Amino acid sequence: MRPTMPRAEKAPTTATAPTGKHARREGYEDGALLTVDDVHVRFHTRNGVVHAVEGVSLSLSEGEVLAVVGESGSGKTVFTRRVMGLIAGSRDTEVSGTVTFDGSTLTELDAKGLSAVWGKEIALVLQDPMTSLNPVKRIGAQITETLILHQKLSKQDANARAVELLRSVGLSEPERRVRQYPHELSGGMRQRVTIAIALSCSPRLLLADEPTTALDVTVQAQILDLLGDLQSRLGMAMLLVTHDLRVVRSRSDRIAVMYAGRIVETAPTKDLFDAPRMPYTEALMNAVPPITGPNHVRLAVIPGRPPDLLAPPTGCRFSPRCPYAQDRCLTEEPPLRDAAALPGGAAVDHSYRCWYPVGTPENAQARRVNAERGETAAGTPVTGEMVPA
Amino acid sequence: MSSTTDSSVVLHEPTEDQPTGEVVLRLEDLVVEFPAGAGEIVHAVSGINLEVRRGETLGLVGESGCGKSTTGRAIMQLPRPTGGAVHFDGRDLASLSAEEVRKLRPKLQMIFQDPISSLNPRRRIPDIVGDPLVVWGRGAEKATIVPEVLRAVGLDLDQVADRRPHQFSGGQCQRVSIARALVLEPEVLICDEPVSALDVSVQAQILNLLEDMKARYGLTLVFIAHDLGVVRNISDRVAVMYLGRICELGPTEALFDAPVHPYTRLLVSSIPSMEGAQRGELGTGEMPSPVSPPSGCRFRTRCPLATERCAAAVPEMREVAPGRVTACHHPILDTPASAVAGDSTTNGTAPAPADS
Numbered sequence: 001m002r003p004t005m006p007r008a009e010k011a012p013t014t015a016t017a018p019t020g021k022h023a024r025r026e027g028y029e030d031g032a033l034l035t036v037d038d039v040h041v042r043f044h045t046r047n048g049v050v051h052a053v054e055g056v057s058l059s060l061s062e063g064e065v066l067a068v069v070g071e072s073g074s075g076k077t078v079f080t081r082r083v084m085g086l087i088a089g090s091r092d093t094e095v096s097g098t099v100t101f102d103g104s105t106l107t108e109l110d111a112k113g114l115s116a117v118w119g120k121e122i123a124l125v126l127q128d129p130m131t132s133l134n135p136v137k138r139i140g141a142q143i144t145e146t147l148i149l150h151q152k153l154s155k156q157d158a159n160a161r162a163v164e165l166l167r168s169v170g171l172s173e174p175e176r177r178v179r180q181y182p183h184e185l186s187g188g189m190r191q192r193v194t195i196a197i198a199l200s201c202s203p204r205l206l207l208a209d210e211p212t213t214a215l216d217v218t219v220q221a222q223i224l225d226l227l228g229d230l231q232s233r234l235g236m237a238m239l240l241v242t243h244d245l246r247v248v249r250s251r252s253d254r255i256a257v258m259y260a261g262r263i264v265e266t267a268p269t270k271d272l273f274d275a276p277r278m279p280y281t282e283a284l285m286n287a288v289p290p291i292t293g294p295n296h297v298r299l300a301v302i303p304g305r306p307p308d309l310l311a312p313p314t315g316c317r318f319s320p321r322c323p324y325a326q327d328r329c330l331t332e333e334p335p336l337r338d339a340a341a342l343p344g345g346a347a348v349d350h351s352y353r354c355w356y357p358v359g360t361p362e363n364a365q366a367r368r369v370n371a372e373r374g375e376t377a378a379g380t381p382v383t384g385e386m387v388p389a
Numbered sequence: 390m391s392s393t394t395d396s397s398v399v400l401h402e403p404t405e406d407q408p409t410g411e412v413v414l415r416l417e418d419l420v421v422e423f424p425a426g427a428g429e430i431v432h433a434v435s436g437i438n439l440e441v442r443r444g445e446t447l448g449l450v451g452e453s454g455c456g457k458s459t460t461g462r463a464i465m466q467l468p469r470p471t472g473g474a475v476h477f478d479g480r481d482l483a484s485l486s487a488e489e490v491r492k493l494r495p496k497l498q499m500i501f502q503d504p505i506s507s508l509n510p511r512r513r514i515p516d517i518v519g520d521p522l523v524v525w526g527r528g529a530e531k532a533t534i535v536p537e538v539l540r541a542v543g544l545d546l547d548q549v550a551d552r553r554p555h556q557f558s559g560g561q562c563q564r565v566s567i568a569r570a571l572v573l574e575p576e577v578l579i580c581d582e583p584v585s586a587l588d589v590s591v592q593a594q595i596l597n598l599l600e601d602m603k604a605r606y607g608l609t610l611v612f613i614a615h616d617l618g619v620v621r622n623i624s625d626r627v628a629v630m631y632l633g634r635i636c637e638l639g640p641t642e643a644l645f646d647a648p649v650h651p652y653t654r655l656l657v658s659s660i661p662s663m664e665g666a667q668r669g670e671l672g673t674g675e676m677p678s679p680v681s682p683p684s685g686c687r688f689r690t691r692c693p694l695a696t697e698r699c700a701a702a703v704p705e706m707r708e709v710a711p712g713r714v715t716a717c718h719h720p721i722l723d724t725p726a727s728a729v730a731g732d733s734t735t736n737g738t739a740p741a742p743a744d745s
Contacts, residue, residue, distance in 0.1 A: 071588040188675050216452035217615065219675055221659035243589065246618075246661035287593040289622035291660050295641045296600065297622055299593035305558045306588060321590075385597065 032059035033237050034083070034205055039097035041078050041087060048310045052078040054261040055097070062204065065231060065238045067248035067269070069284075070258035073306045076241050079258070080209045083239070084124055085114045101205065120150040123198035125227075127210035129190035133182040139166075140178030143197050150201045165196040170226060188219035195226065202234060209241045224251055245284060249273065254349070257281050260307045260317040263336065267350035275359055277339050277352035280318045283386075301385045316354070323386040324356045324366040325376040410443030413478065413577055413609050414464065420472035421459050425680050432679050433459040435633040436473070438706065441577070446603065446610040448624030448641065450617060450656070454676055455630040457613045461579045464611065465499055466490050477577070495525060498570035502582035504562035505554055508569075514549040514557075515539070518568045525573065534572060541605060542568045542598060560591035567598065571606055578603075579611045584619060596623060617660050621645050629653045632676055632687040635706065637715045649713050649720040652688045686718065694719045 041053040053075045060066050070076040081087045082095065085106050089095040099106040101122065106114065118124075126132040134142055143165060144158035153161060159178065166174035169192040182190055191211065198206060208227060212220040228251050231238050242248055248255060249269065256266040257278065265278035276282045286300035304321045307313055313320050319329040332355070339350035342360055356366040370376045421434040434456040441447045449457045463470040466482050475482040477497060482490055501507040508517055518538060519531040527534075536546040542564040554562055563583060570578055580599065584592040596619065603610055614620050620627060620641075627644050629637045629652065637650040648654040674691045677683060686704050689695040696719065704716040 071590060186675050216675075217617065218452060218655055218659045221661070224661075244661065245589075249661065284589060287589050289593075289596070289616075289618040291618050291621055291645065295622050295624065298600075299597055299622070301593045301597060302590035303594075305560055305591055 033062045033064075033102055034060040034239075035098075035100040036083060037098045037100070039079065039082055039099065040095065041075075041082050042094040044092040044094065045310075049094075050309045051261050051312055052309060053082060056258075056261075056263050057097075058256055058263065058266065060205070060237050060239060062237055063232075063235045064254065065228075065240060065252045067240045067242060067252035067255045068258060069242055069245055069248060069255055071243055071306050073260070073309060074258040075261040075309070076243075076258050077209055080124075080207050080239065080241050084118070084122060084207055085109065086124075119146045119198075119203070120201045121203055122205045122207065123201070123203040125191075125194050125198050125206065125208045125211045128214050129187055129194050130182075130214070132194055133190060135182055137181075138178065139180050139182065139185070139193055142193070143178070143200055146197060146200045161200070162196075165200055166193070169193075169196045169199070169230075170222070171196070187215055188223065191215060191219075191223055192226070195223070195230070199230060199234070202236075204236060206231065206236050206238045207241070208238060210243065211240075212247065213243070220247075227251075246288060257284070260312050261309060262317065262353065264318065264354075265350075265352040266336075267339070267352075268348050271339075271346060271348050271350050275339075275344060277342065277350070277357040277359065278318075278354050279322045279324055279356075279358055279363075281352075282358050283321075283323075298385065303380055303383075303386060319376075320378045320380060322378070323370060323376060323380075323382055324363055325378045325380070326356065326366050326369065327377045328355050330377055410445070412440045412476075413443045414441040414611070415439070415476040416460070416464070416473065417476065418473040419460065419463055419470050419475065421456070421463050422471045429680050432633050432682055434463060434470070435682070437630075437633075437635055439628060439635065439638070441609060441611060443576075443609055444607065445625045446612055446623055448620035448627040449611060449613045449630060450615065450620045450627060451630035452615060452656075452676055454632075454679060456633040456679070457615075457630050458581050460630070461499070461581045461611060461613045464579060465494075465497060495521070495573040496576045497579070498573070498575040498577070499579040499581065500563070500566045500570050500583050503586055504559050504566050507566055508554040508562055510554050512553065514544075514552055514554070514565055515546065517554075517565060518572055521569065521573050538568045538572050541571070541602065543594075544568070558591070559587050560594060563587065563595050564598065567595075567602060571602060574606060575608070577609045577611065579613070581613045582615065583612075585614060585616060592619070599623065617645075617656060629656065632682050633679055634687055634716065636688060636717065637713075638706070639713050639715075643712065647721075649709055649722060650688075650715045650717045651692045651694050651719070651721065653715075654721060655691075686716070694721075 036059065037057050039053055039056045043050040043052060056079055058066070068076050068079065078087065083099050087093060087095065097107070101117065106117065109117070140159060140162050143162040144155065147153045147158040147161055148155065162178050163174045166177050171177055171189060171192050185193065211227065212223050215223060224247065227238070240248060240252060252269050254266065254268050255272045256263050257280065258264065259280050265272065265276065265281045272281065276285060283300065283302045287302055289299060290297060302321050307317055307320070315331045315333055316322070316329040319325040322329065334353045334355050336351045336353050339345040339352055340347045342357060344359055356363045370382050375381050416437050416439040419434055419437040423431040423433060425431045437460060449460060451457045464475055470483060473483070477493060482493065515535050519535045522528055522531050522534060539546050539549065544561065544564055554565070557565070583599070584595050587595060599610065600623065602608060612620060612623055624641045626639065627641050628635050629650065631652050637644060637648065637653045644653065645657055648657050677690055683690050685701055686692070686695070686699040689699040692699065698718050704718050706714055706716045708714050709720045710722060
């Protein structure tokens with residue numbers, strides 16, 4: 001058995017003092033390692049303005065694993081890149097909001113200031129290990145680059161450290177690997193190399209953007225286990241971005257669900273799975289084929305498709321696809337609200353963006369109204385497939 | 390060298406919930422090899438025996454590079470297999486002329502992974518869907534059949550009439566692909582990763598649609614995918630492939646609940662689960678190159694149960710328990726949760742017949 005990851009005990013209201021460098025800090029408003037406040041990213045294109053990220057705020061404590069879950073076009077990758085500082089304002093890119101890392105405001109740093117943080121304090125693992133490595137440089141040189149730059153190691157020491165790092169990410173024959181080029185390695189091995197590079201300077205925050213999507217299922221499990229082990233051993237905080245809810249179920253402390261550029265629900269992982277409040281989260285969970293029980297199960301469908309960010313729907317962005325949509329959803333955008341006030345709501349950091357949250361009498365009423373008229377307020381026909389029994 | 394497993398395998402009788410139809414498609418010792426340059430050969434598919442019965446959905450799973458898509462294409466004779474036979478409706482496609490194969494194609498259709506690139510971007514949707522009818526001299530029926538098929542897959546003729554593929558989302562394009570495949574009313578539909586390019590929310594729509602179309606048109610499906618959750622839900626029987634060979638074949642639920650081949654066990658335990666995964670150490674590493682596959686059992690380099698025998702002899706497909714067929718010298722026959730052996734062979738209760 002792999003060692004299980006220590007989980008943050010959530011004590012939402014009482015902020016305890018941090019003990020030691022990698023101590024977990026409770027109550028994530030103050031003492032957060034990363035704070036993202038009202039981040040917007042808009043791209044001005046020939047076809048109009050793409051509202052990629054709209055007012056995302058979240059924070060991450062030291063040693064915490066936060067999963068950002070969303071479908072393609074939800075803005076999760078643009079958001080990650082903005083956090084990293086890889087997307088800056090320009091003639092056709094409009095950015096606003098602040099990203100604060102350990103007290104310093106990343107969004108105010110220039111290129112030089114950012115490069116002091118990149119690789120050293122914050123590291124990034126990307127989806128495609130085929131393209132994130134330099135094809136004409138040896139593996140070893142790509143790892144030692146950061147070590148020599150940030151840790152001021154001599155070339156010799158850096159080489160020795162590179163071998164050590166490759167061994168720590170489970171790569172066989174590390175002495176031989178440092179002499180090889182990326183094309184000589186398989187996808188899973190390459191992803192281990194990118195993880196070794198990311199971890200080379202013991203960063204305090206790891207951003208992992210779909211780190212296993214390009215990999216096969218058995219390799220995916222190995223890489224996720226590896227990330228989890230390293231994360232808990234090094235006490236890193238991790239922002240794990242993925243489209244697959246199943247992947248993060250046992251591998252995150254908290255989940256933020258993104259839809260059409262916004263966070264629509266955020267909660268501790270267990271609470272999110274136990275009692276999703278946002279209809280989109282609920283629908284996403286039901287749309288995944290189960291791996292236990294009988295086969296040929298009729299899957300719950302989400303009608304339509306993710307919205308076009310050039311012209312996002314007014315009101316709640318999920319309303320055209322939502323089985324519970326009422327008139328209010330079409331005109332008024334719901335704010336992020338605390339789930340503690342809802343029936344069955346616990347005092348955890350659980351917030352959602354919905355006028356008719358799942359598990360409330362209002363929701364049951366909305367469901368009844370839509371079932372009676374055969375369609376939602378947005379005109380989407382209500383079928384048995386849309387709403388789970 | 391393309392070592393071949395024994396082809397005289399008797400596949401088990403269908404279980405009670407399967408249609409007991411006759412065999413529509415039978416692969417006999419199917420071999421597909423590609424030149425890899427420098428005199429080397431990619432052993433993509435190395436001796437597969439498989440039967441598909443009328444009305445069933447056969448899932449074909451495995452990781453990338455295991456030969457599952459190559460198998461699907463070899464059934465379609467795209468390209469023709471290097472060796473072995475593909476019996477369709479009692480005729481061996483491999484022995485037929487190109488023209489004879491072409492004449493059988495209306496009964497044997499395929500849909501592909503990337504729904505957008507598998508449609509001609511310059512043509513309008515109704516023309517794409519109606520083309521097969523024109524090709525087969527039934528152009529006059531377009532006006533009646535095309536709207537009907539489009540409606541069946543959940544598209545409206547008015548809504549698609551003047552539009553081209555780029556104006557549609559991936560999910561809608563996959564609906565168009567399905568419509569195009571169904572317009573000639575095929576018997577067998579080969580689906581090669583039909584939902585892996587789609588978002589989760591759209592994936593469910595297409596999977597439900599395939600089930601509906603199967604019922605409506607009386608289809609037999611060969612469903613190729615790497616997503617085990619998807620395959621588990623749609624298939625009656627599942628064949629697990631590894632490096633060009635089938636390692637296990639069985640009824641879906643039994644195969645997933647109690648895998649008998651160590652590779653199937655590794656695959657199943659790797660599925661990220663909505664219930665929260667609990668995994669043991671079941672094997673590491675990655676699939677070796679199909680250019681130089683390991684001798685004997687091809688999974689042995691990653692198998693925790695491997696012994697010398699696994700390197701020496703290719704395991705044959707055999708029935709190890711009622712309804713369970715596997716190619717393994719040390720099948721896992723006890724209860725699934727127990728006995729994750731380290732290097733011993735405590736599970737190896739292989740009833741002897743030693744192969745060459």
